[in-house]
Amino acid sequence: MPESSIKNWAVDDRPREKLLLKGYHVLSNAELIAILINNGTKDKSAVDVSKSLLNAVDNDLQKLGKLSVKEILKLKVKGIGEAKAIAITAALELGLRRDVAAKKLDIVIHSRDVAAYLRAQFQYKQHEIFAVVYLNRANKIKHSEIVSEGGITGTVADPRIILKKALENDATSIILCHNHPSGSLKPSRADEELTKKINEAAAYFDIKVLDHIIVSEDGYYSFADEGLL
Numbered sequence: 001m002p003e004s005s006i007k008n009w010a011v012d013d014r015p016r017e018k019l020l021l022k023g024y025h026v027l028s029n030a031e032l033i034a035i036l037i038n039n040g041t042k043d044k045s046a047v048d049v050s051k052s053l054l055n056a057v058d059n060d061l062q063k064l065g066k067l068s069v070k071e072i073l074k075l076k077v078k079g080i081g082e083a084k085a086i087a088i089t090a091a092l093e094l095g096l097r098r099d100v101a102a103k104k105l106d107i108v109i110h111s112r113d114v115a116a117y118l119r120a121q122f123q124y125k126q127h128e129i130f131a132v133v134y135l136n137r138a139n140k141i142k143h144s145e146i147v148s149e150g151g152i153t154g155t156v157a158d159p160r161i162i163l164k165k166a167l168e169n170d171a172t173s174i175i176l177c178h179n180h181p182s183g184s185l186k187p188s189r190a191d192e193e194l195t196k197k198i199n200e201a202a203a204y205f206d207i208k209v210l211d212h213i214i215v216s217e218d219g220y221y222s223f224a225d226e227g228l229l
Contacts, residue, residue: 015047029061030054036091037084049079053088062217065092066124096124108139108210114175115213115220122179123215130157130178134171135210143169159198166207174202176212185214185221187228195223 015031024032033053034046041049056075057063064072072085080088103117114133122129133144147165148157157178166174176198178191187195191214199209211224223229 029059033088036087037080041079044079046079049077053077053080061092062124064088065096066126096120105141108133108135108141108175111211111213111222111225112220114211115215115222118177118213119215119220122177123217125179126181128179128181130176132162132165133175133177134166134169135173135175136170137172139173139210142171157194157198159194159201162198163201163205163207166202167205171207173208173210175210178212178214180214180216183216183218185216185219187212187214187221187223192228195228199229 015027015034018031019027019035027035030047030050033050034040037046037049040046044052053072053075054064056077057067067075067089069082069085069089072080072088073082100117100120103120105113105117108114118131118133122131128150129146130148130150131144131146134142136142143165145165147161150156157176162174162176165171176195191212195209195212202209209229211222211229213223214221
């Protein structure tokens with residue numbers, strides 16, 4: 001058995017045993033991934049394989065979390081096959097969903113709160129999406145959904161679809177949201193024009209646009225906070 005095999009390590013250095021003895025917080029990212037992939041190769045332990053995977057993404061978990069199974073396989077990391085790539089993407093997706101659940105809102109009070117909720121959902125998307133949150137008179141969220149998805153550089157949101165769904169959900173106000181995969185938080189001229197168009201159309205139905213929030217890995221931008229609504 002190769003000396004690199006985890007079975008030859010001291011008990012408190014083996015990832016699974018280490019987690020049980022000391023807790024998950026003391027494990028490195030490579031050790032946590034090693035638990036997911038279960039085993040390594042003939043020459044490398046699971047931890048070594050995990051380190052190679054992390055090196056391939058510049059030791060950036062956010063970058064790893066954006067990758068699909070096929071994209072992980074394209075990294076050509078020896079010891080990472082389809083089954084292990086699936087396990088890794090599933091675990092990272094669970095982490096994202098946990099973050100979304102932790103930030104879930106029932107009532108909107110501050111833009112920063114709804115921004116945190118929306119950012120948790122959309123900041124890691126590699127293509128642009130446009131979502132809308134529908135609220136009642138008490139600012140309670142009645143419904144939210146993605147109304148359009150586009151490419152890397154943009155998406156088109158139809159004001160008619162947005163307002164139709166607002167009426168279907170008896171919403172009296174809405175919050176618009178889209179992400180910028182580039183990371184930039186500065187609204188484009190098209191963003192500003194679309195916001196104005198939706199705001200004017202909504203006014204005819206006595207529906208108020210409370211905010212338009214742009215999210216990315218670097219934070220968020222609120223049209224309302226910046227006085228653009």
